[in-house]
Amino acid sequence: MSYLNKAAMRSKTGFWPNNRGTILGVAAFAVIIAIIPFTASSSMMNIAVFSMIFALPAIGLSLLMGLAGQVSLGQAAFFAIGAYTHAILLQKFEVPGPVAAVGGVVAAMLAALLIGLPMLRLRGHYLALATLGLGFIVMIAVREWEFTGRTTGIYGYGRPEVFGIPIDNNGLFFWFVAPFVLTGLVLALNLTRSRAGRALSAVNDSELAAESLGVNTYALRVKVFTLSAGFAGLGGVFYAYQVQIVSPQVAEFHVSVELLLMVVLGGLGSVWGAVAGAFIVELLSEGLRDLIPAIIPGATGEVQLIGYGLVLILVIILLPGGLYQVVKSAWAAITRRRADASAKPSPATAADGGSGDVPTRAFGGLPGESPAGEGLDESTDAAASDARIPTVSTPVAAGEPILEVSGLTKRYGGVVAVDDVTLTVPAGQIMGLIGPNGAGKTTCFNMITGAIAPTSGTVRFLGEEIQGRKPHVGAEAGLTRTFQNLQVFSSTDVVGNVYMGRYRKGRAGILRGMFGLQGREQYAHEEIAHDILDSMRLGDVAGLAAGDLPFGRQRMMEVCRALAAEPALLLLDEPMAGLSGSERELLAQLLRALRDAGLTIVLVEHDVAQVMALADSVAVLDDGVLIAHGDPESVRNDPAVIVAYLGTDVEEAEAELKELEDQS
DSSP states (O other): OOHHHHHHHGGGGOOSOOHHHHHHHHHHHHHHHHHHHHHSOHHHHHHHHHHHHHHHHHHHHHIIIIISOOOOSOHHHHHHHHHHHHHHHHHTSOOOHHHHHHHHHHHHHHHHHHHHHHHTTOOHHHHHHHHHHHHHHHHHHHHHOGGGTTTTOEEOOOOOEETTEEOOSHHHHHHHHHHHHHHHHHHHHHHHHSHHHHHHHHHHHOHHHHHTTTOOHHHHHHHHHHHHHHHHHHHHHHHHHHHSEEOGGGGSHHHHHHHHHHHHHHOTTOHHHHHHHHHHHHHHHHHHHHHHHHHSTTOOGGGHHHHHHHHHHHHHHHOTTHHHHHHHHHHHHHHHHHHHHHHSOOHHHHHTTSOSOOOSOOOOSSBTTBGGGTTTTTOHHHHHHHSOOOOOOOOSOTTSEEEEEEEEEEEETTEEEEEEEEEEEETTOEEEEEOSTTSSHHHHHHHHHTSSOOSEEEEEETTEEOTTSOHHHHHHHTEEEOOSSOOOOTTSBHHHHHHHTTGGGOOOOHHHHHTTOOHHHHHHHHHHHHHHHHHTTOGGGTTSBGGGSOHHHHHHHHHHHHHHTOOSEEEEESTTTTOOHHHHHHHHHHHHHHHHTTOEEEEEOSOHHHHHHHOSEEEEEETTEEEEEEOHHHHHTOHHHHHHHHOOOHHHHHHHHHHHHHHO
C-alpha cells in the first residue's frame, strides 16, 4: 500500500488538518468579501477597508508570536517602512505602481533581515523591548529626515489602477486588497501545517528538544521574522494607496498596540483569528474615538490607548486564548455532544444487555492499568519480535570509535560539575553511564550534545569536533538524545511529536511549505512515525494530545521521537524512569534489537541492574570524575564503584570483595 493511501487511512488520528474545512472557510470568506460592498454603509465600508489592510500585518504578527513564540512590539516599524518606500518610489521616482509595491515589501523584509540577525539572539522580554525600541527609532527617523518629508510626510501620488480602472472608492479598494488578503491567509495556513511551521511550534514548546532533533532555531526564527515583516510591508503599501499620504503617525506606538491587540483578541497561533481580530479592533477603534472623549472631556490622540489597554487586559484575563479558543471550545463541545448522542445505546440494545459497539481501545492509563495498555503484560518478547525495528544509521563499522570525549570539564565558578572525563564509545554497542545522584551524568550529556558549552575538553562525533556548538549541529550528523526531564511538544499530538523526529530527514522549507509543495514528504514521514509508535505499543493513542498521556507513556513517546530521527548515536537519559515493569521490558527488548541492527546507544540509568544486563560496557562517574570504565562484570566488582554507591571506604570495599571471592 502506498504512503498516500496509508496516510489517508490514518487520518482519523487528527494529525493532519482537515483541508476540506479550510477550503470551505476560505470560500465562505471570499463570498462575504464579494457581497460586503453591496450591503455595507459608507462608514462600515471604510472600517472594512482598513480591516483588510491591517489584516496583513496582523497575519504576519500571528505567525511570529503564535507560531514562533517571539513577542514583537515593533510591527508598526515594518508597516511604516513598506508604506514610506512605496510612497517615495511613486512620488519621487515615478516608479510604476506594481514595482513600487514590490519595493515596499522588499524594503520591509530586508530591514527585518538585517535587524533580526542580531536582535533574534535575544529572548522573551528582551526581544520585546528591542522591537519596541526599533519602532521608536523608525518613528523618529521618518519625522526628522528631510527625505521622508519630516512631519509633513509623503503625498501627491495617484490612485492605483487595474486594467485602466482607477480604484477611487472604498468598494473597489476593498476588492483590490481582498485577493492579497485571501492569498496571504492561505499561504499562512499552509505554513502552519508545514514542516517548518511544525518545527516553529516545537521550538515554542521546547527549544532544546527541537534543536536536539536538528532544528536550527535561530535561522528559522530569522526567516519567520523576515516573512512577518513582508506581510507588514504589504499592508503598508495598501495603506499608502488608501490614505494618499504617509506621515510619521503610521509608525507610532499605538499602531503596534493595535496590531498586538488584533492578534491577542483573535487568538495567538490562529491565522483566522488574526483576520477576525483586525475587523473587531477596527470596529473597536471607531467606537473608542467616540467613547473616550465622552468619558474624558477633551481627550484625543494617544489617550485612546487607554481604551486599547483596558480591552487588552480584559481579553488576557477573561479570554486568554482569544476568539480562537472560544470557537474551538464551542466546536469541541458540539462534537462531543454529537458523539455522546450517537454512542447512546438504543432501547433494543439496552434490553439485550448492552451488546452495542464499544470502543476496544479507549485511552486511560499505563499499560496493565487500562485498555490502552492491554496485552503488554502477556508477551513483551513476542511484541518486540513482531514489531518493526526503526531504521538506524550505521556510518561507522562496528567497534570503531563513533564518539570520542577527551578531557571534558565543566566548572560553575568554584564548583566542578565534570572533571577531565575521557572516554571512547565504540560503534554498534550499548554503553551504560552510571553514578550516584549529582555525579555529572546529565551534564556530560548536555556537553556532548551541545546543550551547554564545556569549560575545556573536546567532543568528537564521527571524527568532527562538536563541543560548544548548537545541538542541531550534532543532530544533523546523527546524534540524538532524550531528556531526564521530559521535553514534550505539548502543542501537538503524540504522532506529531514523533513526526518532529523526522525533521532532519526532510527538505521542505518555508517557501515550499507556504505553497503546499511537500505533501508526499509529509505523508511518508507521518507513516514512519505511526510505524514507530506501533512498535512501542503507542499506536492507539497517536491522535491524543501529547500532554494528556501519563508520565510513563510520555517517556516512551520521547524515545519513539528520538528513534524517528534514524540516529547513528542515541543518548538516552534515564529512559526507564516512570515506566511500568512491562514497559521497561519492552524498551529493553527494543534497545537490544536496535544494537543488533547497528545502532550505538549511550544509556544513563539509575536502575543499575538493568544497565548491567543491557550494556556491553559501563562507565561510572562520581562527583564529576570518571572512576571506572570497562565491561559490566569488572565494573560491578570495582572497589571504587562500591565505595561510590555504598559509602564505604576503599579498604572496606576491597576486604568485602576478597571475602566474597574466598567464599566462592
